[in-house]
Amino acid sequence: MVLPGGTLGILGGGQLARMLALDARRMGYRTVVWSGTPTAEPTEGVSDVVIKKPFDDEAALAEFCAQVDVATVEFENIPLETLTAVEEKVGLYPSAQSIGVSQHRSREKIFLREHGIPCAPFAMVNSLEELEEAYNQVGPVGVLKTAAFGYDGKGQVKLTSVDQLAGAWTGVGEESSVLEGFVDFDCEISVIIARGADGEMMSYPAVENRHRHHILDLTIAPARVDEVVLADAKRIAENLAEALDYRGLLAVEFFVEKSGRVLVNEMAPRPHNSGHFSMNGSVTSQFEQQLRAVMGLPLGSPEILSQTVMLNLLGDMWQGESGTLNSEAILSTKGAKLHLYGKSNPNGRRKLGHVNLVGGEDALERAEKLKEKLLG
Numbered sequence: 517m518v519l520p521g522g523t524l525g526i527l528g529g530g531q532l533a534r535m536l537a538l539d540a541r542r543m544g545y546r547t548v549v550w551s552g553t554p555t556a557e558p559t560e561g562v563s564d565v566v567i568k569k570p571f572d573d574e575a576a577l578a579e580f581c582a583q584v585d586v587a588t589v590e591f592e593n594i595p596l597e598t599l600t601a602v603e604e605k606v607g608l609y610p611s612a613q614s615i616g617v618s619q620h621r622s623r624e625k626i627f628l629r630e631h632g633i634p635c636a637p638f639a640m641v642n643s644l645e646e647l648e649e650a651y652n653q654v655g656p657v658g659v660l661k662t663a664a665f666g667y668d669g670k671g672q673v674k675l676t677s678v679d680q681l682a683g684a685w686t687g688v689g690e691e692s693s694v695l696e697g698f699v700d701f702d703c704e705i706s707v708i709i710a711r712g713a714d715g716e717m718m719s720y721p722a723v724e725n726r727h728r729h730h731i732l733d734l735t736i737a738p739a740r741v742d743e744v745v746l747a748d749a750k751r752i753a754e755n756l757a758e759a760l761d762y763r764g765l766l767a768v769e770f771f772v773e774k775s776g777r778v779l780v781n782e783m784a785p786r787p788h789n790s791g792h793f794s795m796n797g798s799v800t801s802q803f804e805q806q807l808r809a810v811m812g813l814p815l816g817s818p819e820i821l822s823q824t825v826m827l828n829l830l831g832d833m834w835q836g837e838s839g840t841l842n843s844e845a846i847l848s849t850k851g852a853k854l855h856l857y858g859k860s861n862p863n864g865r866r867k868l869g870h871v872n873l874v875g876g877e878d879a880l881e882r883a884e885k886l887k888e889k890l891l892g
């Protein structure tokens with residue numbers, strides 16, 4: 517157990533690292549971020565130390581490990597060699613092995629299948645011929661996804677007929693991919709679960725996620741779904757955490773079919789955008805919970821205090837020639853809590869912040885009205 521006064525190492529320097537570092541500081545911990553990139557704006561001035569060197573830099577590895585008691589990640593796409601080296605030197609939670617499973621879509625799918633966890637039908641694809649075979653298996657509507665490093669709908673092509681196969685194969689750069697059967701889902705939900713040093717588990721109630729241009733737009737907490745769906749999603753998340761012998765925070769995304777059956781879409785070995793509601797809507801934020809699990813502390817209560825809606829602030833909400841956010845509209849909205857990530861370049865669909873709308877039944881209505889104002 518690492519008590520307050522200790523130091524947490526964080527691999528990655530984006531907004532998830534920023535929000536983790538803020539909670540760590542509140543609780544009396546120091547943090548050292550190793551961003552792996554030349555800039556790490558969200559963590560500047562927030563983390564005690566920021567190492568802006570590539571992940572294959574030996575000196576950076578030594579510098580990082582010398583200063584931390586234990587380490588965690590804020591994103592999964594970190595070279596396995598770096599993860600293993602950190603794990604051996606100072607301890608890494610979740611383990612390099614658990615992170616490794618979710619680095620590769622194909623590895624993740626095989627893991628799910630081997631553990632009897634329901635997911636969309638899929639087949640691996642390494643050539644155009646294999647894509648044709650896979651399409652015959654899982655078609656007529658499928659989604660081709662690159663096996664490595666895809667997120668927020670990047671590296672994905674929807675397929676509805678045989679004549680699209682060649683174009684789609686070029687579209688994913690002829691890279692190793694997975695073809696998934698298209699799920700005609702009723703809604704998308706996610707569960708964030710923490711598993712502590714002693715195997716204790718705490719899961720946040722499932723939340724409902726809506727997307728805009730393949731990027732998370734809104735999260736409604738808790739999800740407005742049947743009790744049976746909530747219980748199934750929770751049980752599957754627990755099974756996954758057990759199967760991985762997991763320690764840390766794990767996010768599991770699901771499709772809910774019209775029949776009420778839940779299928780795992782994907783998982784992330786870290787805090788998740790759909791868990792940001794917990795910063796104002798829950799007794800314990802997902803970042804505090806990650807810190808507790810990684811430091812070996814008792815886990816906190818994941819109880820929801822009131823219905824909360826999280827609205828993502830994407831780059832297109834910075835409007836006009838000067839590119840400004842209508843923050844007055846946010847701050848004059850009832851129950852709105854503003855979170856900005858300290859990114860100076862507000863372009864396109866970048867995630868620049870979020871707003872949590874707390875306190876009651878009309879949170880969704882308030883979020884939708886606010887979104888309209890922000891998009892102008």
Ligand code: AMP
Nearest residue numbers: 636659667668669696697698699727730
């Ligand atoms: P992903 O990056 O795999 O989570 O995909 C991003 C979004 O694309 C998901 O949240 C869904 O809205 C949609 N999507 C991905 N895969 C499928 C699928 N097999 N069936 C239906 N929709 C999908």
